[in-house]
Amino acid sequence: MTNNLQIPPGMGLNVTAYINSSNPVYSVGGIIAFAIIVAIIISIFGYVFGWLERKMIAKVQHRHGPTYVGKFGILQNFADLVKLLAKEDIIPDSAERTLYIIGMPLLVSVSIFLVLLLPFAPSLQATNFAFGILIIFVILSFTPILLFITAFSTSNKFADISAQRSVLILLSYELPMILAVAAVGIAAHGYNIASIIDAQSSGIFAIFMPLGLVVLFITMLAELERPPFDLREADSELIAGWLTDMSAPYYALSLFLDYSRMLLGSLLITILFFGGWEGPLLPPIVWLLAKASIISIFIIIIRATTVRMRIDSILKFGWKWLLPLSLINLVIAYIIFA
Amino acid sequence: MAVTRINIGPVHPSTHGVLRLVADIDGDTVVDVQPHIGFLHRGVEKLVETRMFMQNPPYMEKLDYVSPMSYDEAYVAAVEAAMGVEVKERAQYIRVILLELQRIASHLLWIGTMCNDIGQMFTAFMWGFQDRDMVLNLLEEAAGGRMFYVNMRIGGMVRDLPPDFTDHALALMDYMEKRVREYERYLERNPVFMERMKGVGVLSYDDAKNLGVTGPVLRASGVNFDARKNKTYYVYQKLHFSTQVQMAGDNLARYKVRMMEIRESIRLIREGIKALPDGDALGMPVKLILPAAKNRISIVSRELPRGECIMYLVADAQKPYRLSIRSPSFINLAALNFLAKGQRTADMFGIMGTLDLVMGCVDK
């Protein structure tokens, strides 16, 4: 037995090889190691971007942002987290108790699960489905439904309105988003994530299909409900939208949800249009995270500058512009690659 | 779809104070919205009846905490009219300069809060506050206070302008002109902003008159009415400025009127400083017992940043017998139901933002 558990030659730090190994001990160990690594990545990313967003928006607004806790206020979010978790957990009497309690944790776990389906490097990936990217987008489309249920469970009118809006937005952006992904599928001759990245080794898809990138970026903003599509939270209209009656621990979870979804969105854009981990010199995972970070910074800058769109104009925009653009992009992809 | 009744406020991010709205919403369309006001009602009109003339300006300033000096001046002008006192010429110029500074400060704050209402993440808000702060610094130099000034005395001012005030003011005006351009570039080139503003909350010429809305809201509907021109006072007829009128009557027109008014104010301040005569600007020292009022009834009309304010003062010898204030925000808020009906829920807040409400001014 001891012989079996020694690291076989050639596997080294290759988590993928462990997971795919025929030895169940290695396989389970590999999966656990992968989950821990990804959890650390999500936590660090969420934390750093939670802080960076505050700092960057403060910079745009000529403020300082957090400065007091830690160097450059880096520990401010941690202090806030402690405060939020230490607060009383109040569940309104009129709320649907079970759904209220499980809704938010379920949403967070779904978004983390989706990150787990993604590969981070050739040597760091858990799954390798033939239709990997489609599975991710299908599950991603279910999140507004879950969100609707969670918001509905608080039985607050503001939450109701925000949940309705959330589902309405789903109608307008889901189709263009899937069409943009389909164009990538045509270009890569398949929906396997690793093969999509491999297909971009000669040139990233952003060069061949700029329209698809634009469509995917905009629809991803809508999917993540970041400004200008933040109708779900709409703080100047709906107080806090679906979070109006959520007590502090759930609010902390929702913040974590936002940033983990931001990571997910940036990673998906990186993989589909910017060649994933492809890049010289540095290790693949550094390339992937660096590209995703740059996209996240773009998402943050948009938040600082734009105003909120109205629900009817989002629907109009989705059907009038995004859908035709994504169809044109599909045709272009067919002409170039098929 | 069923009509949902939602209660907005009195504690809500975009009601600008303590306003409660009861809105009936059908899907995403506003069917009816009833403003419930009075949370900040302090009975100022009754309070002033119990106090001597010059004990009242501090109460007047609290009516509108965004442009306190304008209210202060309107009240003191009413008392001056009751006493038949002429304001010294230098003091007239100083008042015009300070009032226009106050108008700029108020409009800058408005840009910020309005952008917040249509869903911006506090960027214009912070910029507006930062620039407003510079104007407040200037007003502090002149009056000694940042928030409330109580800077008017009968016939003049409490104190003359400090010696380097004019230099500072001119330097600030140069800066402000640049900033206004920057705001316009930043906002009007944003297609989402334009979409939220253009064609939303349209108020026609006749409706605007019929509803009695005032100030920039009235002028945005094409009604050429500005108390500074139509009921001119002080040295406004000597200075050159134009009434800003827009024809569209929508949110964008209201925005444009206010942006142009900042420009006009800059022009007025520059010209006022150029023409500022030498001499004495001090008013009567503050005493409880003043010369008895001569006129029983005096009506004074002033263009505040929010609109036209009328002070209807019935004077006893030493104190007001009755002071009726026509507060511009009050009548502008009354038009909200008319404007918001049939609009999208999100636009209701945008429209409310462009009305430029201050609850202290609404509730009195």
Next chain:
Amino acid sequence: MKIEREHLKEKLAEMKKSGFDYLEKITAVDYSDHLDVIYMLENIEESKEEIVEVTIPANDAWVPSVMKLFLAADWYERELSEMFGVNIIGRSAERLLLEKWDGKSPPLRKSFQWGMPYEEGAK
């Protein structure tokens, strides 16, 4: 310009036709035995202001509603009826706009009792 309250509506309608179509304010002054209700009208095109005064007895205070002529009168009339206890004839009674009071002693009348505790006043 002083007129009787019975002729108020016709007079205002006439003035509206002649260009005074902007109602600036409705207010009142309490002179103990009688009230003066004041309508301020503005002719914007010609920059003219006209003030219409209606004198009514304090113990029989009513004026006709002019809301049909000027929508602006809506809140002013409500304020007037609340603050001075003036009945507005010709429009439905609505909830109080600004405060709560006992219904006997309108706040801006000179006969108003000072120092009434709020709870008692609200009853």
